[in-house]
Amino acid sequence: MTANVAEEAGDEPTENEPETALETARRQLARASSHVDIDPAVVDRLKQTRKIHEVTMPLRRDDGSVEMLTGFRAQHDSVRGPYKGGLRYHPEVSREECAGLAMWMTWKCAVMDLPFGGAKGGVVVDPKQLSSSEKERLTRRFTQEIRSAIGPTKDIPAPDMGTDPQTMAWIMDAYSMQEDETIPGVVTGKLPAVGGSPGREESPGRSVAIITREACDYYDYDLEETSVAVQGFGSVGANAARLLHEWGANIVAVSDVNGARYDESGIDVDEIPSHDTEPEAVTAATGVGTKIPNAELLELDVDVLIPAAIGNVLTEDNANDVKADMIVEGANGPTTFAAGAIFNERDIPVIPDILANAGGVTVSYYEWLQGVNRRKWSLERVHRELEGDMLAAWESVKDEVDERDLAWRDAAYVVALKRIAAAHEARGVWP
Numbered sequence: 001m002t003a004n005v006a007e008e009a010g011d012e013p014t015e016n017e018p019e020t021a022l023e024t025a026r027r028q029l030a031r032a033s034s035h036v037d038i039d040p041a042v043v044d045r046l047k048q049t050r051k052i053h054e055v056t057m058p059l060r061r062d063d064g065s066v067e068m069l070t071g072f073r074a075q076h077d078s079v080r081g082p083y084k085g086g087l088r089y090h091p092e093v094s095r096e097e098c099a100g101l102a103m104w105m106t107w108k109c110a111v112m113d114l115p116f117g118g119a120k121g122g123v124v125v126d127p128k129q130l131s132s133s134e135k136e137r138l139t140r141r142f143t144q145e146i147r148s149a150i151g152p153t154k155d156i157p158a159p160d161m162g163t164d165p166q167t168m169a170w171i172m173d174a175y176s177m178q179e180d181e182t183i184p185g186v187v188t189g190k191l192p193a194v195g196g197s198p199g200r201e202e203s204p205g206r207s208v209a210i211i212t213r214e215a216c217d218y219y220d221y222d223l224e225e226t227s228v229a230v231q232g233f234g235s236v237g238a239n240a241a242r243l244l245h246e247w248g249a250n251i252v253a254v255s256d257v258n259g260a261r262y263d264e265s266g267i268d269v270d271e272i273p274s275h276d277t278e279p280e281a282v283t284a285a286t287g288v289g290t291k292i293p294n295a296e297l298l299e300l301d302v303d304v305l306i307p308a309a310i311g312n313v314l315t316e317d318n319a320n321d322v323k324a325d326m327i328v329e330g331a332n333g334p335t336t337f338a339a340g341a342i343f344n345e346r347d348i349p350v351i352p353d354i355l356a357n358a359g360g361v362t363v364s365y366y367e368w369l370q371g372v373n374r375r376k377w378s379l380e381r382v383h384r385e386l387e388g389d390m391l392a393a394w395e396s397v398k399d400e401v402d403e404r405d406l407a408w409r410d411a412a413y414v415v416a417l418k419r420i421a422a423a424h425e426a427r428g429v430w431p
């Protein structure tokens with residue numbers, strides 16, 4: 001039985017209102033499920049979020065004043081294992097955004113065949129306005145607020161926008177203090193001193209580079225002749241750019257929030273500090289190409305465009321002006337549903353986030369294994385296993401592309417949905 005739910009996609013964004021992550025995720029699910037033989041009841045189930053925890057909590061600022069903040073933890077589906085996904089601190093965090101991003105985590109873990117479901121959380125706050133001690137107090141309080149919802153066999157947070165390995169170390173500490181034992185498996189992406197895995201921080205960027213390399217090979221581009229524009233120079237963008245540069249690609253543009261730098265003959269990306277070492281260093285760098293606006297970077301005539309900053313940057317307003325021959329998604333949800341349809345029409349392959357940046361959650365899985373087993377892996381082992389897992393996922397998705405002539409996103413969804421549906425069918429409905 002093939003679910004015919006495409007027409008039920010609904011959630012059409014109204015004019016002038018940007019598409020929310022949940023709308024994009026639901027519309028992508030509806031589209032992809034029409035390509036796969038899956039029980040419509042399972043699709044109905046997957047459209048929903050299992051639980052969304054919403055908390056309001058006080059934060060004592062350094063000046064003694066108290067501010068109320070809102071936080072969320074959305075848990076989408078756990079049929080294949082504990083909920084897994086990042087926590088972001090960002091002024092635009094919302095219930096809907098967390099629910100959409102949680103859904104993407106379910107697919108991402110399934111594409112990688114990891115024994116996890118999907119979750120995402122966040123606090124509505126601008127982390128740039130917080131001192132380190134304010135961030136620590138907020139993190140500890142938020143951990144306490146969601147403590148009953150998380151745990152190493154329930155839901156395992158990780159870094160995302162605005163959070164980092166130190167944030168995860170505070171969560172681990174707050175959780176462990178309340179449970180009265182040291183529990184490293186409650187979070188991943190921690191500082192190495194408390195069980196953070198070697199290679200975790202650069203892993204989403206590494207997987208973007210691996211998948212870009214494979215995609216170039218698939219489309220017969222010689223990596224040495226390939227020009228690449230990367231939007232964003234945080235952990236994902238900087239690490240992807242550096243590896244691709246090391247492997248011979250020509251990185252012609254990079255950017256931060258203030259703008260981009262472009263040099264047709266190539267940029268030495270090793271010379272520019274990434275956002276975590278020195279925020280906004282791209283535009284501050286002197287003698288590196290010419291400065292262009294971020295919007296222009298997205299429309300450069302390059303072989304590969306890697307949006308690796310924030311969501312919703314490729315929309316129906318600029319999709320027709322994109323001149324790249326291929327897009328590899330480094331950020332979560334950089335392409336709106338409407339932009340995706342335009343790229344399909346224009347035959348521009350879009351390698352989706354749930355495959356390309358999945359190295360992050362994959363090395364999180366290795367970190368979780370190390371935490372629960374009290375073992376430590378070497379960096380070489382992490383790199384070897386990640387290479388193997390990324391290639392296996394790439395092959396499964398590529399097979400769907402080749403066999404059914406699907407767009408890459410649809411193919412990745414089909415791989416994920418088949419695995420998730422099989423698990424739901426095997427477990428059935430309780431009671």
Ligand code: GLU
Binds near residue numbers: 159
């Ligand atoms: N926040 C990352 C992502 O979106 C990592 C999630 C994790 O490691 O759990 O994939």
